[in-house]
Amino acid sequence: EAQVTQNPRYLITVTGKKLTVTCSQNMNHEYMSWYRQDPGLGLRQIYYSMNVEVTDKGDVPEGYKVSRKEKRNFPLILESPSPNQTSLYFCASSLGAGNNEQFFGPGTRLTVL
Amino acid sequence: EDQVTQSPEALRLQEGESSSLNCSYTVSGLRGLFWYRQDPGKGPEFLFTLYSAGEEKEKERLKATLTKKESFLHITAPKPEDSATYLCAVQADSLSSASKIIFGSGTRLSIRP
Numbered sequence: 256e257a258q259v260t261q262n263p264r265y266l267i268t269v270t271g272k273k274l275t276v277t278c279s280q281n282m283n284h285e286y287m288s289w290y291r292q293d294p295g296l297g298l299r300q301i302y303y304s305m306n307v308e309v310t311d312k313g314d315v316p317e318g319y320k321v322s323r324k325e326k327r328n329f330p331l332i333l334e335s336p337s338p339n340q341t342s343l344y345f346c347a348s349s350l351g352a353g354n355n356e357q358f359f360g361p362g363t364r365l366t367v368l
Numbered sequence: 369e370d371q372v373t374q375s376p377e378a379l380r381l382q383e384g385e386s387s388s389l390n391c392s393y394t395v396s397g398l399r400g401l402f403w404y405r406q407d408p409g410k411g412p413e414f415l416f417t418l419y420s421a422g423e424e425k426e427k428e429r430l431k432a433t434l435t436k437k438e439s440f441l442h443i444t445a446p447k448p449e450d451s452a453t454y455l456c457a458v459q460a461d462s463l464s465s466a467s468k469i470i471f472g473s474g475t476r477l478s479i480r481p
Contacts, residue, residue, distance in 0.1 A: 259411075288469065297473035298412070298455065305467055313468055345411050357402075357469075359411030 257282045259360035261346050267366045268336060276331045276363050278346030286349045287329040288313070288357070289321065291342040298345065304329055305351075336367040370395045370460050374472035382480050384445045389475045391456030392438040399461040401439050403432050406453045406474070415441075415454075446479045453477070 259280045268274055280287065288303040290313075300313030304323040318340055320332040329348075333340060343364050347357040371394045381387055393401065400419050404412035416425040418434040425432045429450060431442040441454055457471040 286467070290471075295473060298457075298471035300469055300471075303467055303469075311467065314470070347411070356414045356417065357404075357412075359413070362409075362411055 257358070259346055259348055259358050261344075261360040261363050263363060264361065265364050267368065269368050270337055271335050274333050274336060274365075276333075276344060276346075276365070278329045278331065278360060279327050280329075280346075280348040280358070281327065282348060282350075282358065283326065284348035284358075285326070285351050286357075287323065288347045289319070289329070289331050290345045290347065291315065291340075292345060292362075293342050301331070301344075336365075338367050341365060341367045370458070370468075370470050372456055372458055372470050372472040374454075374456050374475050376475060377473070378476040378478070380478045380480065381443075381446055383447060386442070386444045386446070388443070389441040389454055389477070390438060391441070391472055393456075393458045394437075395458055395460040395470075397461035399459040401434055402457045402459075402469075403430075403439070403441055404455040404457065406455055412455055443477070446477075448479045448481050451477055451479045 262277045285306045289301040290298045292298050299315045301319050302321040304310045345362050346360040349357045373392050375390045402417050403415040406412040416432040421436045423434050429444050433440050453474045453476045455474045
């Protein structure tokens with residue numbers, strides 16, 4: 256089954272404790288992206304990747320890191336989480352940047368205390 | 369600055385009562401405009417891509433149209449299962465952000481039986 260998976264689905268952590276949210280797709284997609292979704296603000300793009308080893312900042316990259324060492328994986332790293340990073344996070348992938356039928360993962364709900 | 373605004377924020381309709389959702393955008397050049405549907409607790413699900421003014425796409429009770437400044441999602445004779453949040457997104461056609469995607473904050477649609 257074609258899908259985007261994220262882990263964990265739910266995470267409660269404390270300020271400053273490094274964490275990684277994994278994202279994997281099995282569709283051989285080139286384009287992958289991370290979003291956060293907050294009430295009233297909609298989906299905001301954090302980082303995106305056009306292909307392996309190619310990443311770029313979205314609208315809200317501060318406090319986040321990403322890497323794309325393999326085509327299928329695109330982990331999101333919070334080196335020192337803060338309470339304002341409490342949010343619902345979605346990973347998405349598509350064939351290419353110009354083909355934007357994006358497939359979204361199920362979401363990761365992160366709470367930073 | 370590239371921007372996407374959706375209206376209304378929320379819309380309640382009676383089953384069978386047709387209506388339209390609006391997405392107005394300001395971008396330096398439009399590469400594509402996308403509509404997604406999001407059910408509570410799930411990731412967005414792709415509906416349509418529109419590329420140029422005058423273009424229209426249809427799927428069941430939904431029809432998306434595009435002008436140079438806005439897009440409409442028309443819902444004809446909606447059913448309760450059409451209840452969801454509908455998201456609009458744009459991809460700008462600029463060298464500095466050709467792969468960045470900007471979402472609106474969505475319209476929450478509720479259809480009463």
